[in-house]
Amino acid sequence: NAGVTQTPKFQVLKTGQSMTLQCxxxxxxxxxxxxxxxxxxxLRLIHYSVGAGITDQGEVPNGYNVSRSTTEDFPLRLLSxxxxxxxxxxxxxxxxxxxxxxLFFGEGSRLTVL
Amino acid sequence: ELKVEQNPLFLSMxxxxxxxxxxxxxxxxxxxxxxxxxxxxxLESLFVLLSNGAVKQEGRLMASLDTKARLSxxxxxxxxxxxxxxxxxxxxxxxxNEKLTFGTGTRLTIIP
Numbered sequence: 001n002a003g004v005t006q007t008p009k010f011q012v013l014k015t016g017q018s019m020t021l022q023c024x025x026x027x028x029x030x031x032x033x034x035x036x037x038x039x040x041x042x043l044r045l046i047h048y049s050v051g052a053g054i055t056d057q058g059e060v061p062n063g064y065n066v067s068r069s070t071t072e073d074f075p076l077r078l079l080s081x082x083x084x085x086x087x088x089x090x091x092x093x094x095x096x097x098x099x100x101x102x103l104f105f106g107e108g109s110r111l112t113v114l
Numbered sequence: 115e116l117k118v119e120q121n122p123l124f125l126s127m128x129x130x131x132x133x134x135x136x137x138x139x140x141x142x143x144x145x146x147x148x149x150x151x152x153x154x155x156x157l158e159s160l161f162v163l164l165s166n167g168a169v170k171q172e173g174r175l176m177a178s179l180d181t182k183a184r185l186s187x188x189x190x191x192x193x194x195x196x197x198x199x200x201x202x203x204x205x206x207x208x209x210x211n212e213k214l215t216f217g218t219g220t221r222l223t224i225i226p
Contacts, residue, residue, distance in 0.1 A: 033214070042202060042216040043157075043202070044216070045214065045215070058213060059215075090156065092157075103157075103159070103204075104159070105156045105158075106156060107156045108156055
């Protein structure tokens with residue numbers, strides 16, 4: 001059982017470049033989310049989705065776009081990378097959302113923007 | 115805006131000792147989660163606390179939730195080296211809010 005799969009695991013970008021972090025889950029979870037983790041700041045919610053076709057902003061959405069065309073996939077797009085987006089990114093999913101169930105996390109994607 | 119505070123942020127303790135990590139939050143909630151993270155790894159779910167007075171135990175770890183005090187504790191009994199990790203609490207607001215807010219984490223180091 002694969003769970004939550006993130007790709008790539010590591011990426012180096014130059015300022016202004018664009019890229020997409022991929023996230024897929026095979027647990028038929030309705031809820032998916034993206035967090036970034038920075039030293040001393042815990043995890044901060046970027047965007048989340050409660051089902052296919054529905055997305056919403058979290059705490060730190062600026063500079064990131066998401067879409068949810070299928071239940072399984074929830075890609076995170078950086079349109080014009082900035083050094084402030086250097087971070088570790090985690091995708092997480094849940095059957096029904098954090099009000100009723102725990103989140104399952106992917107392995108993370110470490111992004112460096114030069 | 116929901117605020118979640120953990121203390122201490124760093125904790126070094128000797129093997130065999132007991133200690134408690136505290137998680138305070140700022141708004142009404144009875145949904146609280148504890149996660150463990152090893153260096154360079156993902157987050158692993160430890161406990162799910164979904165009601166006032168909930169208490170969960172797994173091995174040397176015990177978590178509890180007091181929704182009136184807006185406080186959760188993670189108690190470590192007779193610590194062993196394998197428990198060295200960063201521990202996060204996370205809170206979901208009540209009434210349909212789908213956002214989970216994390217504390218800043220407690221980095222626990224168990225010294226032999």
